[in-house]
Amino acid sequence: MVEVQRVSKTFQRIGKNGATELKALSDVTISIREKEFVSIIGPSGCGKTTLLKIIDGLTPYDGGEILINGKKVTGPGPDRAVVFQTFALLPWRTVLANVEFSLELRQLPREQRTATARDYLKRVGLADFENHYPHELSGGMQQRAGLARALAVNPSILLMDEPFGSVDAQTRQLLQEELLELWQREQKTVIFITHSMDEAVYLADRVVVMTPRPGRVAEILDVPLPRPRIPDVVRRDPKFVDLTNYIWDSLKKAMENHH
Amino acid sequence: MKARISVNVLSIATLAVLWEVAGRLMDTTLIPPLSNIASAWLRLLMNGKLLENLVMSLWTLAAGFFLAVILGVIIGVLMGRFRPVEHFLDLYINALMSAPMTAFVPLLIMWFGLGVESRIAVVFLFAFFVIVINTMTGVKQVDRIFVEMARSFGAKELEVFFKVVLPAAMPAIMAGVSIGMGRAVKGIVTAEMLLTLTGIGGMIMQYGSAFATDALFAVILTILMVAMIAMKLVKIVDRRLTGWKAEIAIE
Ligand SMILES: Nc1ncnc2c1ncn2[C@@H]1O[C@H](COP(=O)(O)OP(=O)(O)OP(=O)(O)O)[C@@H](O)[C@H]1O
Ligand SMILES: [Mg+2]
Secondary structure, three states: EEEEEEEEEEEEEEEEEOOOOOOOOEEEEEEOOOOEEEEOOOOOOOHHHHHHHHHHOOOOEEEEEEEEOEEEOOOOOEEEEOOOOOOOOOOOOOOOHHHHHHHHHOOOOOOHHHHHHHHHHHOOOOOOOOOOOOHHHHHHHHHHHHHHHHHHHHOEEEEEEEEOOOOOOOHHHHHHHHHHHHHHHOOOEEEEEEOOHHHHHHHHOOEEEOOOOOOOOOEHHHHHHHHOOHHHHHOOOOHHHHHHHHHHHHHHHHHHHOO | OHHHHHHHHHHHHHHHHHHHHHHHHHOOOOOOOOOHHHHHHHHHOOOOOOHHHHHHHHHHHHHHHHHHHHHHHHHHHHHHHHHHHHHHHHHHHHHOOOHHHHHHHHHHHHHHOHHHHHHHHHHHHHHHHHHHHHHHHHHOOOHHHHHHHHHHHOHHHHHHHHHHHHHHHHHOOOOOOHHHHHHHHHHHHHHHHHHHHHHHHHHHHHHHHHHOOHHHHHHHHHHHHHOOOOOOHHHHHHHHHHHHHHHHHHH
């Protein structure tokens, strides 16, 4: 259980005209059940990445509390792993060595590390590319490598920051399906940031809609679609269409209230 | 690659022939024909003088350069990682980076005397600053996202440094080391010429003042070869450490 309780975040920036403050998040409260798949959607700059980093323990926050199974988050922990929007693969390491990176930090012995990394590369369909360098891979493949790296440490909570934002529509669709399969198999809590209403609804049990900066929770919506979700069937389901339309309106309203 | 090498060979051969012809036509000691230089070179090689001096020079070069790399990287890393250290030092480092190091030679003689320590110090000073600046820049330019990624997976400060910051900065560090090596070779010859007349720099002064131009050219060509080999060595190390960067750049 991940509880985000009244979390606020203000960035201090020291620029040419002295210190300025930028309120990124205001009073955000979300409660996420174990093994739940939650999408977060909101306009650019509303603090989604900031929120994800706060949940991961990378960014300190200045109001409220993050609790994971009742324990307050004070830094990154082995129960969480992030899939970064820009992949963040180390260019001097091969794909295999990139996946091993997260295991090295957990002091796994070399052989075990390699075996585990290979296993996860196979699961994301990159088995044949373990000796490639990141720049030799397509965007979708790099994203899978990032996913393998996060999965390899076997986190119970997967934090994904617009992971499919920079791949083409077809690859995106494929990755979405693979992610759902994987999520069903591995039984993890997933917090998934996206710009796409379609993606948010297709994947999630619940969708969190955020307002423009400073980011607040505008609405939290249940997705009443059965699983397993078959893309063509789901997307034609009237409930799917209604919900995406509703989110569109909700986002638009949030924008209008803002101006 | 092959084409490149054969063009190089052609270029050297052309120069050699022109030199030989010019030397024979002009018939002065100022430009000795290449064959005379070659025989002077053989003579110096046979009587052991060249090798003896070369070993002495190389040893000093290695010592000074090694110190410059170790200290240069350490100081550069500290400046790149810690703002106060940077602000404390960057004024001096930047000033000294482009200062003519020869100006410091008299000072070094006073501090270290006329022994090998002075020569090592000169080599060090020639190579040190450019390594510091490149290392600092490299460390500062490491993409934040890599550091965050490492922290997110539980890396501690030292792990962040050794597994992310250092390898990410390595291309910039090696660029500094490579320029530093070129400067170090200048440093050793300068030191030997100005300080003690030992090593290959000493030989240059000796043959120069005796107008022994064929021997002088033999030594100069030796220095050029040493410089080339030294740069090649740096390049080999660079390839090993940052081959990934070269591969990206080729595309
Ligand atoms: N380290 C930081 N220092 C100062 N300001 C920051 C920092 N990180 C983020 N911000 C600011 O906080 C706001 C929210 O940023 P954030 O990256 O969380 O937005 P986002 O919702 O993820 O946007 P996008 O959808 O474009 O990725 C932005 O205005 C950004 O400029
Ligand atoms: Mg973002």
